[in-house]
Amino acid sequence: MNFNLQRLEGIASNLVKHSVAPKTLKVYTQSYRTYQRLMSQIQRPERPTSSTLMWDNLLLFIAGLNKLGLASSSATTYVAGVRHFLRTELSTVDQRQVSAALKGYLRLAQSPLNQKRPITTGQLALMEQKLQPLLREMEEVWAVIVIGVFGLFRLGEMVPDRPSDFCKMRHPMICDLSWTSNSVGIRLKVTKTDQGARLRQTVSLQCSCPVGFKPCPVCLLRSVSAGNPPPGRSLFVRKGLPVCRPLVIEKIKAWTAGIGLPGSEFSGHSLRRGGATSALIVGLTETETKKLGRWKGDTYLAYQAPPDRVLAALSGKLALAGSIIGD
Numbered sequence: 001m002n003f004n005l006q007r008l009e010g011i012a013s014n015l016v017k018h019s020v021a022p023k024t025l026k027v028y029t030q031s032y033r034t035y036q037r038l039m040s041q042i043q044r045p046e047r048p049t050s051s052t053l054m055w056d057n058l059l060l061f062i063a064g065l066n067k068l069g070l071a072s073s074s075a076t077t078y079v080a081g082v083r084h085f086l087r088t089e090l091s092t093v094d095q096r097q098v099s100a101a102l103k104g105y106l107r108l109a110q111s112p113l114n115q116k117r118p119i120t121t122g123q124l125a126l127m128e129q130k131l132q133p134l135l136r137e138m139e140e141v142w143a144v145i146v147i148g149v150f151g152l153f154r155l156g157e158m159v160p161d162r163p164s165d166f167c168k169m170r171h172p173m174i175c176d177l178s179w180t181s182n183s184v185g186i187r188l189k190v191t192k193t194d195q196g197a198r199l200r201q202t203v204s205l206q207c208s209c210p211v212g213f214k215p216c217p218v219c220l221l222r223s224v225s226a227g228n229p230p231p232g233r234s235l236f237v238r239k240g241l242p243v244c245r246p247l248v249i250e251k252i253k254a255w256t257a258g259i260g261l262p263g264s265e266f267s268g269h270s271l272r273r274g275g276a277t278s279a280l281i282v283g284l285t286e287t288e289t290k291k292l293g294r295w296k297g298d299t300y301l302a303y304q305a306p307p308d309r310v311l312a313a314l315s316g317k318l319a320l321a322g323s324i325i326g327d
């Protein structure tokens with residue numbers, strides 16, 4: 001491989017740039033543009049080589065914001081924005097630069113394009129047929145996977161990373177269930193990406209037995225919460241401890257491999273993605289899909305990964321155009 005110094009420097013500064021959340025980056029970029037305009041007006045170099053001059057620039061920028069009449073809280077954000085883009089200039093040896101680059105690396109690596117493959121409801125049915133004894137042995141983990149796909153859950157919304165991380169504010173408990181004869185509601189908790197807005201939301205699952213679909217998320221949930229457990233118990237418990245993320249991911253990989261899929265290409269993301277992709281396969285509308293996955297915007301599009309045969313069927317529809325040649 002041929003490495004080029006300039007190219008690597010470009011990549012490094014791009015990683016640092018992405019170390020903050022996309023929304024923050026937008027605000028920071030706006031702040032930096034204001035800074036550029038001000039420096040050009042007072043004829044100062046935007047990126048002076050000496051860090052003393054750079055600090056002077058920052059001070060003049062703050063003075064400029066003050067003259068513009070900006071609230072101090074906004075000014076703080078503006079300054080943070082400029083510092084974000086001028087880390088190198090502001091400090092010659094900055095340890096934080098390294099950790100920011102790593103953070104940006106992680107954030108970019110998690111972008112939708114790099115997400116793992118979805119587990120569709122069809123694949124769940126195949127696992128149910130082929131891996132029956134294994135699934136029964138680990139019914140609690142199987143329940144997390146099936147309910148995750150049908151409820152379009154993020155794995156972190158259902159189970160903790162470790163038993164000691166179980167938190168009644170984040171993870172579902174027995175008392176978060178509301179049963180009717182053929183359906184169940186699971187109350188949603190606070191999540192990392194949504195601190196409280198969905199607190200009152202409930203994910204409703206319907207028994208799929210009447211339509212002959214197995215595995216049924218409702219019957220699985222009934223089974224793992226049987227025996228009158230205490231209301232404050234975690235929904236998914238195995239051998240007296242909450243089921244945790246690593247075990248679920250291990251089984252996602254093993255069981256997808258068990259039906260002939262490339263197990264390493266699946267992960268915790270495969271559940272929510274699987275629900276969204278299944279919605280696409282069965283032809284739910286955009287509105288229905290958004291409701292189901294609790295999406296407000298168009299993020300759901302990034303979660304859908306139509307299998308090749310679905311795309312083939314779509315392209316097959318183009319042949320219909322043969323009947324309207326000339327139109």
Ligand SMILES: [Zn+2]
Nearest residue numbers: 207209216219
């Ligand atoms: Zn059922």
